[in-house]
Amino acid sequence: MDQATIQKLTRSVGKKFPEMNKVRPSVREQSNTKGNVQFLLTYKGKAELPGGRKISRIVRVVADERGRIIKMSTSK
Numbered sequence: 436m437d438q439a440t441i442q443k444l445t446r447s448v449g450k451k452f453p454e455m456n457k458v459r460p461s462v463r464e465q466s467n468t469k470g471n472v473q474f475l476l477t478y479k480g481k482a483e484l485p486g487g488r489k490i491s492r493i494v495r496v497v498a499d500e501r502g503r504i505i506k507m508s509t510s511k
Contacts, residue, residue: 436474436500436502440498440500440501440502441462441476443502444460444476444496444498444504445458445459445478447504448476448478448494448507452478452480452492452494452509454481454483454492455478455494458478458479458480460476460477460478460496461476461477462474462475462476463477465497471499472499472500473497473498473499473500473505474498474499474500475495475496475497476496477494477495478495479491479493480494490511491510492509492510492511493509493510494507494508494510495507495508495509
């Protein structure tokens with residue numbers, strides 16, 4: 436996956452999770468049952484809670500080689 440596609444996906448993730456704006460994801464290639472190539476991007480960051488507390492958050496994104504998001508999930 437090229438850097439422009441990763442940046443595009445990072446902007447999409449940043450719209451939904453603002454604390455992930457500047458996070459560089461780890462990228463891993465996957466293949467599904469149809470033989471298509473997919474990529475798993477994992478973002479790790481910290482979210483700020485009311486009262487000044489922080490919580491670790493992990494966002495996982497499955498995308499195809501063109502940068503279309505197939506699935507997005509997050510930890511609490």
